[in-house]
Amino acid sequence: MGLSRKRQREFTKLKRQAEELVHDQRDVLEHATRVVRDASRQAANYAREDVAPRVKDTYEDRIRPVVNTGVSATRHAATSTRDKFVDDVFPAVTSALGSALAVIEAAKSxxxxxxxxxxxxxxxxxxxxxxxxxxxxxxxxxxxxxxxxxxxxxxxxxxxxxxxxxxRADDDLWIDDEELLPVDQADVETPTA
Missing domain, CATH: 1.10.287 (Helix Hairpins)
Known part of the structure; x- marks a missing residue:
């Protein structure tokens, strides 16, 4: 089925306009690419020259002291907790276990x-x-x-x-950390009268 001459001219005209539009869009895209490239270069320069020093100064002046304080507080809390556990909780638990074992042994009698x-x-x-x-x-x-x-x-x-x-006497249940050394007779001085 063939097109009439009028339709053929309209079709050719539309085809030419579409080609011009594609060509114009290519020019616009090339121009947009150049603008984006220049903008990214300028943004990188701005970030390197203005933003990075401000961020670094803010970090050094405001964030680092808070983080250091938090870290030292956390260390102190961990040390304190460990000391409390070793000094208070652990002896109490072992004492209770010892008492329970003593009661069990006594009940067997x-x-x-x-x-x-x-x-x-x-x-x-x-x-x-x-x-x-x-x-x-x-x-x-x-x-x-x-x-x-x-x-x-x-x-x-x-x-x-x-x-x-x-x-019961709790004092006899615990042994000091220092070992008791046997007294050597040669080391002991005898009083002279």
Missing amino acids: PHVREALGRATKSAAKTANAVGVKTGLVQQKSGPGKYILIGIGVVAFAGIAYAAWQTL
């Missing part, structure tokens, strides 16, 4: 078990007798009796542990 059994039976009988006499407890048979006995045993064990902790 047949004499302690026998004494605890006698004390429990005696406390249970006394508590039951007092409760019946005052009318607070009615004499019944059932699991409540054993629950009360269990509570009494736990209370007695707690009181005994607290008394033991209070009366």
Whole structure:
């Protein structure tokens, strides 16, 4: 199907205009590239000559002292925390563990078990007798009796542990960091009269 002459001329005219537009756009893009290149060079010069010294001065005057103060404060806090842990927490934890192990070892002793059994039976009988006499407890048979006995045993064990902790000597549990050197008889001077 062919185009009419009028349409052919319009088509040719549009084609020429499109080619001119593409040529103009190339010129504009080349000019824009030159402007961007010059602008980036000027921005780099400005950054190097004006911005970088200002940033460096601000860093030196304002940021570095704050960072140094923060670092030294963090170091101080870490050292203080470590010292508190070593001086306060660690000895307390080891003391508690030692106490717990001592209680466990003491509980393994047949004499302690026998004494605890006698004390429990005696406390249970006394508590039951007092409760019946005052009318607070009615004499019944059932699991409540054993629950009360269990509570009494736990209370007695707690009181005994607290008394033991209070009366024991903590000074003998810790050994100084310095080793005790044996005294040599040749080094000791004998007083002369």
